[in-house]
Amino acid sequence: MSELLDFQDAFVETLNADVAPLARWLAPGEGEAGLAVYRNTIAKGCVDALAANFPTVLSMVGEDWFRAAAALFAREAPPASAVLLDYGEAFPVWLDRFPPALDLPYLAGIAHLDRLWTEALFAAEAPHLTAEALSTLTPEDIGRARLRLHPSVRFGAFEAGLPSLWVASRDGREDLELSETPETLLLVRRDGSVRSRVLGAVETEFLRACRAGQTSAEAAERATLADPNVPLAPLFAALIADGVFGGFSLETDR
Structure with a gap:
């Protein structure tokens, strides 16, 4: 068995290099x-x-x-x-x-x-946090809750409109233009398929805060600093509907 394993390891190594690792099993020149x-x-x-x-x-x-x-x-x-x-x-x-x-x-x-x-x-399978699960919490509890991102959540922020360009190309559109507007692409798997959405600065900062383990109140404050004129409540509801969160913790210590 050891000889077989040695041969298999040498064969794999040879595929990415020269024939030397297999030399002892081959006739000269073969x-x-x-x-x-x-x-x-x-x-x-x-x-x-x-x-x-x-x-x-x-x-x-x-x-x-x-x-x-x-x-x-x-x-x-x-x-x-x-x-x-x-x-x-x-x-x-x-x-x-x-x-x-x-x-x-x-x-x-x-x-x-x-x-x-x-x-x-x-990414790993996990349930998505629903609005119903959060509805049982008091406003104070929601503020100190630490929201965990779902394992499948990925987001990439760019100083230009690459996310919109990516979405347009994936949709098969021919009118591909790169804007100078900063954008973030959100990706999350729901029901076996990956869904995407282009986000602005407020949602991006909220997600970054959650990823860093900050409380909902801290995340909201960070998001508001990005743009105080954008109402946070509907954006938060949209993130929940997207299935971005996998759960929460009410622990006061990290």
């Missing part, structure tokens, strides 16, 4: 031709996985550009697991320094949002 078949199959699988995990990037740059870039990325950052459903965590950062993408400064941000969508899809 191995490269056969391994090329496996390497090509794995490379295609990586490119296909990236295309599935970053569909918005693919739609913006086109099939040829994307697959060429994805092949280079897969060569530099091969998967650490045989399961490729989650492959590409480092792809957004890689795109940010990829020379052919320098003329597309928004592309790394779009890839980041695609990645957040994947993370939301595969």
Whole structure:
């Protein structure tokens, strides 16, 4: 069994390097031709996985550009697991320094949002906090409650309108324009599908405060500082309806 495990480990290592790790199992001069078949199959699988995990990037740059870039990325950052459903965590950062993408400064941000969508899809299961559950609390209790974000919640804030651009592209619209308005994209999984919504500064600060473990009262104060003219109550109700929260704690100590 040890010999078999050694061979399997060497085989996997060889797929990402040269034939040396397998040398003791091969006759002189053998191995490269056969391994090329496996390497090509794995490379295609990586490119296909990236295309599935970053569909918005693919739609913006086109099939040829994307697959060429994805092949280079897969060569530099091969998967650490045989399961490729989650492959590409480092792809957004890689795109940010990829020379052919320098003329597309928004592309790394779009890839980041695609990645957040994947993370939301595969996040842990958990119930969503409902308005009915909060209705049993007094106003004082609601103020000192620490709201926990649902495990599937992801949000990305940008100084420009990348979230709206991402949503428009995912919807298949052709009128793609990048505004200069700061936006945040909220993603949360409900009933097995990931839902998205573009948020403003008030909701963004409220979510940031909740993620940091602050109380609802502290989160409300932080959100109000972002824009005191925006009423918080309807925005809070919308976040609950989105399923953003997974529960709450009334503990006074963290």
